[in-house]
Amino acid sequence: MNIIVTSLKGGVGKSTTSIYLAAAGVDRGYDPVTLIDADPQASCAEWLELWPLAGITVVEAPSERTATRAIARAEGLVVVDTPPGNERITQSAVAVADAVVIPTRAGGVEYSRVSATIELIPKGTSYGVVICAARLGTNDLDAALAWWKEQKVEVWGVIPERVSIAAGPEARLSREGLENYDAVLARALRGWR
Numbered sequence: 001m002n003i004i005v006t007s008l009k010g011g012v013g014k015s016t017t018s019i020y021l022a023a024a025g026v027d028r029g030y031d032p033v034t035l036i037d038a039d040p041q042a043s044c045a046e047w048l049e050l051w052p053l054a055g056i057t058v059v060e061a062p063s064e065r066t067a068t069r070a071i072a073r074a075e076g077l078v079v080v081d082t083p084p085g086n087e088r089i090t091q092s093a094v095a096v097a098d099a100v101v102i103p104t105r106a107g108g109v110e111y112s113r114v115s116a117t118i119e120l121i122p123k124g125t126s127y128g129v130v131i132c133a134a135r136l137g138t139n140d141l142d143a144a145l146a147w148w149k150e151q152k153v154e155v156w157g158v159i160p161e162r163v164s165i166a167a168g169p170e171a172r173l174s175r176e177g178l179e180n181y182d183a184v185l186a187r188a189l190r191g192w193r
């Protein structure tokens with residue numbers, strides 16, 4: 001099962017989402033769980049070097065060639081973090097995806113970047129957006145949810161803005177983050193098995 005976390009847009013929450021989805025997979029009993037870090041920035045790899053998570057194997061694959069090979073070799077639940085703005089890596093990863101998770105934000109969103117990402121996904125592959133670092137109860141969030149509904153794009157999750165989730169490599173994963181991302185994982189896994 002390959003879950004590709006991708007967006008051509010940078011800084012939206014791809015790496016955070018990848019880590020939490022992999023951790024939620026371990027909590028659900030998936031074994032093995034492989035996190036493929038296809039971003040040369042290696043944010044996920046660095047994060048898990050500082051805070052290794054039992055049950056997650058990290059594979060660094062910072063190019064189209066290495067990422068394609070790593071995805072083909074990995075077994076079990078596979079989560080792939082991708083670099084921003086790299087159409088080639090994104091395209092070759094989504095080509096072998098069982099599900100594509102597209103992190104985005106509410107407010108100041110460049111919808112065209114998200115649409116361009118969606119256009120790379122093969123027909124028939126399921127995908128959904130996840131609104132990261134959301135401010136609950138704001139007009140921005142309501143507007144974003146209305147927008148995706150109008151576009152007929154599924155929203156697989158709304159992750160609240162939390163210092164504990166933002167903490168990244170400085171801290172352990174937050175319980176609230178894990179609960180929210182578990183729901184996203186459930187949507188991504190729907191129809192699989």
Ligand SMILES: Nc1ncnc2c1ncn2[C@@H]1O[C@H](COP(=O)(O)OP(=O)(O)OP(=O)(O)O)[C@@H](O)[C@H]1O
Pocket residue numbers: 009010011012013014015016017039041043082083084103132133134159160161162163165166167168
């Ligand atoms: N739920 C959240 N609450 C608060 N901050 C968050 C949340 N999710 C992500 N962030 C923060 O947003 C920033 C960007 O997140 P992240 O690094 O995951 O994005 P990215 O899409 O992987 O970025 P890049 O395109 O550079 O790879 C980080 O500082 C992260 O801690």
Ligand SMILES: [Mg+2]
Pocket residue numbers: 014015016039043082
């Ligand atoms: Mg990243």
